[in-house]
Amino acid sequence: xxxxxxxxxxxxxxxxxxxxxxxxxxxxxxxxxxxxxxxxxxxxxxxxxxxxxxxxxxxxxxxxxxxxxxxxxxxxxxxxxxxxxxxxxxxxxxxxxxxxxxxxxxxxxxxxxxxx
Amino acid sequence: xxxxxxxxxxxxxxxxxxxxxxxxxxxxxxxxxxxxxxxxxxxxxxxxxxxxxxxxxxxxxxxxxxxxxxxxxxxxxxxxxxxxxxxxxxxxxxxxxxxxxxxxxxxxxxxxxx
Numbered sequence: 001x002x003x004x005x006x007x008x009x010x011x012x013x014x015x016x017x018x019x020x021x022x023x024x025x026x027x028x029x030x031x032x033x034x035x036x037x038x039x040x041x042x043x044x045x046x047x048x049x050x051x052x053x054x055x056x057x058x059x060x061x062x063x064x065x066x067x068x069x070x071x072x073x074x075x076x077x078x079x080x081x082x083x084x085x086x087x088x089x090x091x092x093x094x095x096x097x098x099x100x101x102x103x104x105x106x107x108x109x110x111x112x113x114x115x116x
Numbered sequence: 117x118x119x120x121x122x123x124x125x126x127x128x129x130x131x132x133x134x135x136x137x138x139x140x141x142x143x144x145x146x147x148x149x150x151x152x153x154x155x156x157x158x159x160x161x162x163x164x165x166x167x168x169x170x171x172x173x174x175x176x177x178x179x180x181x182x183x184x185x186x187x188x189x190x191x192x193x194x195x196x197x198x199x200x201x202x203x204x205x206x207x208x209x210x211x212x213x214x215x216x217x218x219x220x221x222x223x224x225x226x227x228x229x230x
Contacts, residue, residue, distance in 0.1 A: 035218070042222050105209075
């Protein structure tokens with residue numbers, strides 16, 4: 001089975017611009033979560049999508065948004081970029097089939113965003 | 117709120133040394149616990165997990181036991197190799213209904229010297 005893929009791997013943007021990142025989960029997985037990784041704040045949860053619906057959201061401003069398509073692929077968008085948005089953005093895929101237990105999240109290689 | 121605390125790094129060891137990376141957590145209920153590893157320039161790879169008290173997760177010579185009485189999930193390996201050099205993250209997941217998110221520790225950098 002192919003793993004989680006993320007595109008692009010690297011992005012350079014300037015302040016004020018917007019950016020869209022893409023994530024394709026493992027085949028058959030229905031849940032996609034996004035995380036931001038920075039040296040100062042570590043790994044922080046952004047949001048989770050399941051069956052095209054956002055069902056969990058972290059503590060990030062409204063400039064950060066996402067969506068999920070019917071094939072489970074997900075995109076996240078950051079508008080009006082700030083210098084502090086420079087980070088590694090990681091996508092995680094989970095089967096989402098567990099009702100009461102905890103599924104395992106499998107991560108992609110990440111998209112490195114640099115804001116100048 | 118839920119949190120995970122890992123020992124400060126970097127941890128520097130010689131090849132074939134014994135490794136322990138401490139991890140403690142704070143959470144209500146019964147979280148699942150994970151160790152992930154991140155090699156330079158890459159995403160996170162699942163190393164091992166445990167979903168209930170006294171479970172032992174193991175993979176590639178690494179082990180960790182879910183200790184509810186001490187709220188700990190320490191990572192151990194009997195003999196490290198240079199190729200084990202990476203950043204190790206302890207994490208917990210606690211489901212609310214059908215949703216879950218990972219809460220990570222700050223990461224511990226391991227350097228193994230030949």
